[in-house]
Amino acid sequence: MRLLALALRRCLWMPPTLLGLTLIVFSVSHIIPADPARVLAGENAPYEQVEALRRKFGLDKPLPEQFVHYVSDVVHGNMGISLYTQRPVADDLVERLPATVELALFAIVLAVLLGLPLGVVSALRRNSLLDHVVRVITIAGLAMAAFWLAMLLQLLFSMHLNLTPVQGRINGWGPDPITGFYTLDALIRGDGETFFTALRYLTLPMLTLAIPAMATIVRFTRAGVLNVMRSQFVFYQAAMGLPRRVVIWKYILRAALIGTLTQIGLVFGNLLAGAVVVETVFSWPGLGTYAYNSILQSDYNAIMGFTLFTGSVFIGMNLLVDIAQAVLDPRGR
Amino acid sequence: MLRRLSRDRALLTGLVIVTLLVLAAIFAAPLSNFPGHVTGFDPSQRLRPPGETYWLGTDRMGADIYSRLLFGARLTILISVSATAVAVLIGVPMGLVAGYYDRWFSDLMMRVSDVFLAVPQIVLAIAIAQTLGPAIQNVILALSATYWPFWTRVVYAETRSLRNEVFIEAAIAMGASPLRVMVLHVLPSIASSIIVRTTIGMGATILAAASLGFLGLGAPPPTPEWGRMIAESREFLPQAWWYATAPGLAILLVVMGFNLLGDGLRDTLDPRIRRGS
Amino acid sequence: MTTFLEVRDLSVAFATENGMARVLDAVSFGMRAGEIMGLVGESGCGKTTLARAVLGVLPETAVIGGGRILFEGADLLATDTQALRGRVITFIPQDPFGSFSPLFTVGDQMRELMRWKSPDRARDERGYAAGRRRSDTSRILAALRDVQLPDPERLLRKFPHELSGGQRQRVMIAMALLPEPRLVIADEPTTALDVTIQAQILKLLRRLASDRGASVLFTTHDLGTAWEICDRVTVMYAGQEAETADVVDFFARPRHPYTGMLLASLPTQGAALRGIPGDVPSPFAPPPGCRFHPRCPRAAEVCAQAQIASAEPAPGHHVRCHHPHLWPAT
Numbered sequence: 001m002r003l004l005a006l007a008l009r010r011c012l013w014m015p016p017t018l019l020g021l022t023l024i025v026f027s028v029s030h031i032i033p034a035d036p037a038r039v040l041a042g043e044n045a046p047y048e049q050v051e052a053l054r055r056k057f058g059l060d061k062p063l064p065e066q067f068v069h070y071v072s073d074v075v076h077g078n079m080g081i082s083l084y085t086q087r088p089v090a091d092d093l094v095e096r097l098p099a100t101v102e103l104a105l106f107a108i109v110l111a112v113l114l115g116l117p118l119g120v121v122s123a124l125r126r127n128s129l130l131d132h133v134v135r136v137i138t139i140a141g142l143a144m145a146a147f148w149l150a151m152l153l154q155l156l157f158s159m160h161l162n163l164t165p166v167q168g169r170i171n172g173w174g175p176d177p178i179t180g181f182y183t184l185d186a187l188i189r190g191d192g193e194t195f196f197t198a199l200r201y202l203t204l205p206m207l208t209l210a211i212p213a214m215a216t217i218v219r220f221t222r223a224g225v226l227n228v229m230r231s232q233f234v235f236y237q238a239a240m241g242l243p244r245r246v247v248i249w250k251y252i253l254r255a256a257l258i259g260t261l262t263q264i265g266l267v268f269g270n271l272l273a274g275a276v277v278v279e280t281v282f283s284w285p286g287l288g289t290y291a292y293n294s295i296l297q298s299d300y301n302a303i304m305g306f307t308l309f310t311g312s313v314f315i316g317m318n319l320l321v322d323i324a325q326a327v328l329d330p331r332g333r
Numbered sequence: 334m335l336r337r338l339s340r341d342r343a344l345l346t347g348l349v350i351v352t353l354l355v356l357a358a359i360f361a362a363p364l365s366n367f368p369g370h371v372t373g374f375d376p377s378q379r380l381r382p383p384g385e386t387y388w389l390g391t392d393r394m395g396a397d398i399y400s401r402l403l404f405g406a407r408l409t410i411l412i413s414v415s416a417t418a419v420a421v422l423i424g425v426p427m428g429l430v431a432g433y434y435d436r437w438f439s440d441l442m443m444r445v446s447d448v449f450l451a452v453p454q455i456v457l458a459i460a461i462a463q464t465l466g467p468a469i470q471n472v473i474l475a476l477s478a479t480y481w482p483f484w485t486r487v488v489y490a491e492t493r494s495l496r497n498e499v500f501i502e503a504a505i506a507m508g509a510s511p512l513r514v515m516v517l518h519v520l521p522s523i524a525s526s527i528i529v530r531t532t533i534g535m536g537a538t539i540l541a542a543a544s545l546g547f548l549g550l551g552a553p554p555p556t557p558e559w560g561r562m563i564a565e566s567r568e569f570l571p572q573a574w575w576y577a578t579a580p581g582l583a584i585l586l587v588v589m590g591f592n593l594l595g596d597g598l599r600d601t602l603d604p605r606i607r608r609g610s
Numbered sequence: 611m612t613t614f615l616e617v618r619d620l621s622v623a624f625a626t627e628n629g630m631a632r633v634l635d636a637v638s639f640g641m642r643a644g645e646i647m648g649l650v651g652e653s654g655c656g657k658t659t660l661a662r663a664v665l666g667v668l669p670e671t672a673v674i675g676g677g678r679i680l681f682e683g684a685d686l687l688a689t690d691t692q693a694l695r696g697r698v699i700t701f702i703p704q705d706p707f708g709s710f711s712p713l714f715t716v717g718d719q720m721r722e723l724m725r726w727k728s729p730d731r732a733r734d735e736r737g738y739a740a741g742r743r744r745s746d747t748s749r750i751l752a753a754l755r756d757v758q759l760p761d762p763e764r765l766l767r768k769f770p771h772e773l774s775g776g777q778r779q780r781v782m783i784a785m786a787l788l789p790e791p792r793l794v795i796a797d798e799p800t801t802a803l804d805v806t807i808q809a810q811i812l813k814l815l816r817r818l819a820s821d822r823g824a825s826v827l828f829t830t831h832d833l834g835t836a837w838e839i840c841d842r843v844t845v846m847y848a849g850q851e852a853e854t855a856d857v858v859d860f861f862a863r864p865r866h867p868y869t870g871m872l873l874a875s876l877p878t879q880g881a882a883l884r885g886i887p888g889d890v891p892s893p894f895a896p897p898p899g900c901r902f903h904p905r906c907p908r909a910a911e912v913c914a915q916a917q918i919a920s921a922e923p924a925p926g927h928h929v930r931c932h933h934p935h936l937w938p939a940t
Contacts, residue, residue, distance in 0.1 A: 013444075020448035028460050143588035145540055147547045148563055148581035151570065159571040232708030239667045239703070240785075241695030242726055250722075251711050258713070273453025277544050291456065292548065295463045303460055311452040318451075330769040331712050 003326055010319050021311045022074065022304070026067050029300035057081070074308065080301035084294060089305035092290060098180025099169060100279070100286030104271050106183075106206045111213035112264060118214075119221025119260070120253065126226065134218060141215030146274050150208045150281040157204060164203050167283040171197065205282045209274055213267045220263040224256035231255075258328050265321030269314045344597025350590025358406040365400035372555050380573045390575035393565060394555070398579050401557035405580065408558055409587065412472055413538040417531060419477035420538075421484055425527060428488025429515050433496065443489060446482035454479045455541055462550040469552045472545055476538055487530045491523040525602035529595050536591035543584050559584050614643040614682060614825060615664070615793060621675030622659055622668065631893040633659045635849045635901075636677065638920060639928070641825060641842075643792070646816065648840035648857070649829040654890060655846040657829040661797050664827065665701055666691035681793070696727040700786040702796040702815075706778035706803075710770035716781055717766030720750050720788070727789040753784040757814060776807040783815055787822060794819060794826045800835065812839045833876060837861060842926075845869050848891050848901040851920075854928040863936055865929045867906045870937030900932065908933045 037054040038045075054060045057080075058069060073080060079089035122131040158166040165171070175185040175194050183202065186195035228234065229252055237247045272287075279288030287306060294302030362368050366388065374394035381391040389399040424446075431442040449457070458475040465471035492515075495501055504518050545551045546560025554561065559580040566576035622634040634656045641647045649657040662668050664679055666686055679686040681699070691699070703709040710719060724746040725731075725738050754762035757780040770778060779799060786794050796815065800808040816839050819826045830836055836843050837857060844854040845868065853866035864870045871886045888905035891897050897904055903913035912932055920928045923935075 016444070017448050017451055020445065021451055024448065024452070024457070025460070028457070028464055139589055139592065140585065143536065143540075143585050143592055145543050145547070145560070145563070145581060145584045145588075147544065147560075148577065148584065151563065151567065151577050152581070155570055155574060155577075232703065232705055233711045235667070236701070236703050236709035237711075239662075239665050239695060239701040240723060240727065241692050241697060242722065243692075246722070246726070251714075254713055255711065269453065273455050276453075276456060276459065277548065280548065292459070295459055298463075307452055307456055307460065310456060314451050314453065329713065330715075331771050 003323070006326055007319075007323055010322060014315055014319070017315055018308070018312060019071065022071060022308060023067070025304045025307045026070065029303050030063055030066070057083070070304070079305040079308070082294070082299055082302045082305075084297045084299040084302065089301050092302065093287065093305055093309055096285060096287050096290050098177075099284060100272070100275055100288060102181040102183065103202065103205055103209065103279070103284060103286060104268065104275060106202055107209035107213060107271055108264070108268050110206060110210040111217055111267065114210075115214040115217030116221055116257075116260065119218040120225055120256075122218070123222045123225035123229070123256075124248065134222075138215040138218050141211045142219070144212065146208055146212065147277050147281050149211060150204065150278055153204045153207055154281075164200050167281075169198070169201050169285055170194075174198070205278055205284050208278050208282075209271050212274070213271055216263060216267050216270075217260060221256060221260045224259040225252060227259075228252045228255040258325060261324060261328070262321055265317045269317050272310055272313060341597050341600065343593045344601065347590050347592070347594030347597055350586055351594055354406055354410065354587050354590065357403050358410045361403040361407055365397070365403045367397040367400045374555075380569060380576070382573075383575050389579040390573070392562070392576055393569060398562070398576065401562065402559070402579055402583055405557040405559045405562065405583070406587075408469070408552065408556065409539055409542070412469065412476070412542045413535050416473045416476035416480070416538050416542070417534050419473065420481040420534065421527070421531060423477065424481035424484025425488050425520075427481070428485040429492055429519060431485070432489040432492025433511060433515055433519065435496075442485070446485040449479065449482045450486075455544060458541055458545060459548065459550060462545050467550055467553045469556070472542055472551050475545070475550075476541055480534065480538065480541075483534060484527065484530060487526055488523060491526050492519055495519055495522055525598075529599045529602060532591055532595035532598055536588040536595070539584065539588050539591070613640045613680065615641040615827070616678075616680040617660070617664070618678045618680065620660070620663060620677030620679060622656075622663055623673045623675055624669075625671045625673060629894055630673070632675075632896060633849055633893055634663070635896065636917075637846070637849070637851050639844045639851050639854050641827060644820070644823055644825055645841040646819065646826040646828055646839055648836035648843040649827060649846060650833060650836050650843055651831065651846035652890060653831055654893075656849040657831075657846050658797055660846070661795050661827060661829050663687075665695060665699060665795055667695070693733075696723065697789050698791055699793045699795060700789055700791040702779075702782050702786045702794060702799045704798040704801055706775060706782050706799075707770065709782065710778065712770060714769075715766065716768055716770060716773065717750075719770075720766065720781070720785060721746065723785055724750060724788060729790045749788060750784075753788050754781070756787075756818060757781070757784045759784075775803050776811065779803060779807075779811055780814070783811070783818065787818055787824065790822065791824055794824050796826055796828045798829055798831070801830070801832075808835070809838070815839065833861075833872065845872065848896060849893060850901055850930060851928075852902065852930055854926075856926060859924070859927055865923060865927065865934045865936055866902075866931050867908050867933075867937060868902050874938070900930075902931075 037050050037057070037059055041050045041053050051060075058066060061069070070080065077090060079093070081087065082089050082092055085092055118134050122128075122134040125131055154166055157164045170182055174182045175189055175191055175198075178185050178188055182198035183195055186192070186198055234247060234252060237251065238244075275284075275286060275288035276291050277288070278284070279286050280292045283289065287309070291303065291306040293299075294306065357364065366386075374396045375391075376395050378387070378391050378395035379393060381387050381395075383390040387397050387399065389397075389402065392398055392401070427442050427446065431439040457479045461475035461478055462471055465474065501514060501518055504514050509518075542551065543558075543560030543563075546558040547564045549561070549564065551561055552558045554565075562580040563577050566573060566580075569576055616638075617640070618638050619636045620634055620638070621632070621636055624631045624633055637656070637660060639647075649660060651657045659668070659672075663674075664681075664686065668674070674687060677687075681694075686694075695701070710716070714722075721743075728742065728746050728749070730742050730745055750766070751762045754765060759765055759777060759780050765773075765777075765781075773781070779802075782799070786796075799815070800811050803811060812835065815826065826839075828836075828840060840857050842854065842856050843860040845852050845860075845866070847868050853860070853864065853869045855863075855865075860869065861873065864873055868886075875886060886905060891901060891904070897914070899915050900906070900909070900913040900918055903909040906913065908931075910932065916932075918930050918932055920930045921934050922928050
């Protein structure tokens with residue numbers, strides 16, 4: 001019951017937060033010095049054409065009115081027309097969403113699969129050689145510029161070893177969409193060759209995103225396990241002679257992983273943000289590249305759409321994490 | 334403190350790296366082999382690999398990468414210090430006021446910072462930097478406008494937990510004004526958290542600034558900005574491996590330095606989470 | 611006949627940032643089967659370290675400098691006590707809140723203990739047979755009734771944070787007695803509790819332990835608590851035992867000056883509160899000779915020089931003092 005109240009309270013906060021987010025993005029995008037109508041019409045378009053476009057997109061109205069319009073449109077699922085692609089922003093986003101989600105999911109799964117065990121083991125074997133190696137990798141992973149890491153990986157795997165493509169998502173057309181995830185679609189259609197091709201394209205961007213994410217997860221897991229190992233109940237269980245493996249694998253891990261879970265939510269959010277830079281380097285046709293292009297084109301409907309969209313995902317993730325934490329930790333119930 | 338320092342290798346490494354960065358920035362001119370190469374160039378020496386004359390090789394314009402790195406250190410410090418300073422100046426007072434009072438505007442302020450935290454920092458920074466145009470001061474503005482809520486969060490939480498401490502209540506009871514209590518009593522008690530947060534924030538700011546530079550949203554060429562240098566190197570990638578390597582390593586090292594320093598300071602300054610043994 | 615528990619010349623130090631802290635320095639004391647022995651002293655005197663040493667769960671930074679802990683004739687320091695702990699020797703912690711995992715129900719945690727430490731469990735038994743599971747559950751329910759917790763079935767489904775401090779400590783006592791141990795080590799078990807509940811918990815522990823024939827080693831900094839629950843008392847000072855005596859002797863006929871001054875410092879009706887002048891010595895640089903001599907009114911030259919062996923001026927009454935006559939008569 002209290003769980004439901006928590007979820008409801010959090011959900012109630014979403015609309016005002018999103019409204020605030022819209023306001024921030026709207027303010028930023030509307031102090032653009034460049035005139036979007038002019039950009040759209042082209043450098044040499046006649047004045048009348050520019051004005052016509054301005055009216056068509058409502059750019060001649062006062063700013064508050066434009067904002068109100070925008071918000072009411074968004075509420076109805078309409079994010080406006082992209083000035084650049086001339087298509088509804090919502091359609092553009094939906095079309096590019098699978099590429100980013102596929103990339104992000106692969107990256108976060110890899111990061112968790114590697115990060116959790118490494119974090120646990122390096123905490124259990126504190127100050128061992130393995131622990132020191134893991135710590136050095138972690139520290140470096142958190143300090144590396146994602147675009148630089150991307151280029152190093154390209155240099156090594158694509159240019160020297162010729163193992164992976166330099167950029168892009170697939171050669172030619174992807175498999176006919178079912179989910180929009182190339183790997184999954186290829187699998188469903190039983191197209192093994194396409195699957196492996198898609199996987200090869202996926203490898204480097206996935207690694208680039210996964211390494212810093214993994215570093216964060218290792219760090220928090222290690223600290224969490226060490227922290228729980230120092231707690232009173234672990235001492236009590238040792239004093240009562242419970243087998244050490246039971247204490248570690250059942251009691252310590254469960255407690256430490258709840259803390260890590262919070263981090264996985266945050267890490268996934270950061271991963272989406274990192275996608276803007278990483279997708280650009282790899283020409284990955286996802287939301288990040290779309291956002292970068294729309295920023296360069298002063299395509300403010302698209303910028304706002306993207307930001308709003310990412311913001312909602314962020315807020316949604318935080319909501320999920322809060323609820324998951326409350327479910328897993330009986331004190332929160 | 335000194336004894337801890339000498340034993341805590343992480344803290345020491347961080348301190349050494351950050352000191353080296355500052356020294357490199359201050360003595361960029363005397364340390365560099367070709368001080369003129371920050372803006373000038375020598376097309377006949379394009380893309381030379383590292384060697385005796387050009388320690389870290391030359392770039393597409395024939396400028397000495399080592400010299401450009403040194404001057405880039407100045408830029409890195411300038412951007413990260415000013416962006417962080419502005420973020421601290423916005424974030425800390427907000428957190429103090431919101432944490433000290435328990436009124437409607439406390440909630441409002443925290444909600445506003447939540448909204449800023451709800452959008453990925455780098456996305457917002459890219460949007461702002463692009464809007465304002467490529468210039469150093471715009472990068473600083475974009476970064477400080479997006480990173481301040483981190484300080485608000487920390488200061489708010491710490492101030493809240495201090496609010497009921499006896500010495501704060503005593504100061505209030507003795508008639509100290511709210512401003513006085515906040516500045517003279519609360520602020521010194523939470524200074525260590527702010528210092529730690531700021532040190533780690535420096536690293537994050539440097540990374541973000543480099544990303545902006547890489548995307549072409551930072552200082553315009555021929556400024557020796559590390560992120561931009563890496564972007565320029567992309568088209569020469571398979572052959573001129575040294576071109577991207579040097580600035581990338583510089584970023585890695587400096588960010589690592591700040592992170593290590595921050596972690597070390599946290600362990601030293603905050604006895605609550607100090608590691609056992 | 612061998613003594614039930616005998617600690618002989620036990621020395622334990624901790625490696626710290628400031629050097630070695632000598633927390634226990636050649637401590638000796640003995641305990642008889644079936645009795646409740648109080649280990650009394652100010653915080654930092656080493657009583658908790660001593661209790662943990664007997665359990666065999668000293669922290670990693672601890673260095674055992676020498677000595678023996680003989681339990682029913684076997685040296686605990688020479689063996690891994692994991693099989694013994696929780697079965698023959700059990701533990702009641704000071705903090706009944708932190709000592710439960712917050713993520714599992716009280717029932718889960720009690721069953722976990724019984725899965726490994728039930729008196730019905732054969733050595734090296736694998737798995738957890740349904741039959742034993744059933745008998746353990748009925749043992750658990752009976753134990754909860756013994757510690758006077760109403761509605762035990764419901765309690766088992768609750769999480770630790772849903773219980774009051776007193777309830778949690780009752781569960782801890784139940785858990786300490788469930789494996790039918792011969793020795794229970796209770797480390798300040800009532801310190802974290804409300805004063806009004808302390809007495810109930812003490813009475814309960816005393817009654818249940820003597821019903822089951824379990825001995826209790828009970829640490830406390832509170833002389834009143836020791837008086838209420840203990841059969842015999844050992845008072846510790848700065849890492850050494852100062853005096854061991856039957857509880858009546860201890861309170862009525864103390865012989866060590868420290869005991870005497872400690873008792874005199876108790877607030878009694880109409881008497882002014884008297885502290886003991888001077889400070890507890892640092893564990894990094896303890897004074898030579900008798901640890902107490904810098905604060906002792908009886909101190910003579912010899913006290914500052916020679917380490918003192920324990921004397922037994924009356925049967926069962928051990929005093930570590932060069933002048934072990936009755937206090938306050940000087």
